[in-house]
Amino acid sequence: MMHKQWAWGIIFIWLALTVTGCAAVEVYSSSPAVQKMSNDYFNVELEPQLQEGQNFFTSFRFVFTNKTKKDLHVDWENTFYLLNGRRGGRFLWEGVDWEALKKIRKEPLVPVAAGDTVTAVIFPKSLVGRSKIGTTTGLKYTRGALPAGENGMFLVVRQNGREIREKIIVKIEAQEG
Numbered sequence: 169m170m171h172k173q174w175a176w177g178i179i180f181i182w183l184a185l186t187v188t189g190c191a192a193v194e195v196y197s198s199s200p201a202v203q204k205m206s207n208d209y210f211n212v213e214l215e216p217q218l219q220e221g222q223n224f225f226t227s228f229r230f231v232f233t234n235k236t237k238k239d240l241h242v243d244w245e246n247t248f249y250l251l252n253g254r255r256g257g258r259f260l261w262e263g264v265d266w267e268a269l270k271k272i273r274k275e276p277l278v279p280v281a282a283g284d285t286v287t288a289v290i291f292p293k294s295l296v297g298r299s300k301i302g303t304t305t306g307l308k309y310t311r312g313a314l315p316a317g318e319n320g321m322f323l324v325v326r327q328n329g330r331e332i333r334e335k336i337i338v339k340i341e342a343q344e345g
Contacts (some may be wrong), residue, residue: 184216184298194342197314203320203338210280212318214336216270217289219311226311227262227291228321234280238327242286245276246324249292250337252317257294259321277326288322316342321345 170260190215202215211233216225248255260269272278295312319335 176277182227193223194344196225197313197342198225199339199341203335203336205333205336207236207332208235209332210240210272210325212334212336214338215321216314216338216340219313225319226295226316227289227315229287230321231285231287231288232280234282234286234325237282239279239281241279241326243324243326243331244272248322249294250318250320250322250335251292251315255322256292257290259290260293260296262289314340316340325333332334 193316196216196218198216202213202251204211204213206212213229213231215231217227217229218224219226221311232242244258247259249257250306278286287291291311292314297312298311317340318337320335323334323336325332325334
């Protein structure tokens with residue numbers, strides 16, 4: 169009788185380990201957690217953001233500080249998402265709707281006043297999918313996961329005819345959790 173209980177115990181433990189071993193969840197991390205860069209004109213922070221309630225990144229927290237005494241203009245028409253060194257399309261931002269997209273196409277230069285800091289949640293347009301679920305705001309898209317590898321942005325900023333270009337990159341890795 170004791171051997172039977174012992175045998176069933178071993179089988180139960182083996183099954184439990186087998187099932188949990190197959191149910192491994194990938195957990196994504198970013199290196200660095202926040203990428204910071206600075207030049208004579210501005211400071212930028214780019215921080216991958218986890219999808220709410222999930223273990224993967226779908227967006228970036230973008231923080232831009234104008235260090236000059238004159239307006240800077242972020243050129244969103246020429247700023248691109250980078251994946252492993254290649255351009256992967258433009259960015260969208262949290263709360264975007266089609267009217268805002270039309271406006272940004274007509275006026276892609278977004279001013280940032282001298283000394284000001286602007287913060288936005290941005291995500292690659294190329295990773296956006298259509299949602300079957302409508303929302304109260306009329307937004308009908310879902311953000312796709314940022315893939316493992318080098319993710320970031322090719323940022324273009326303008327001031328008085330001068331163009332300043334910077335690449336800001338983080339490395340996203342997946343580990344079994």
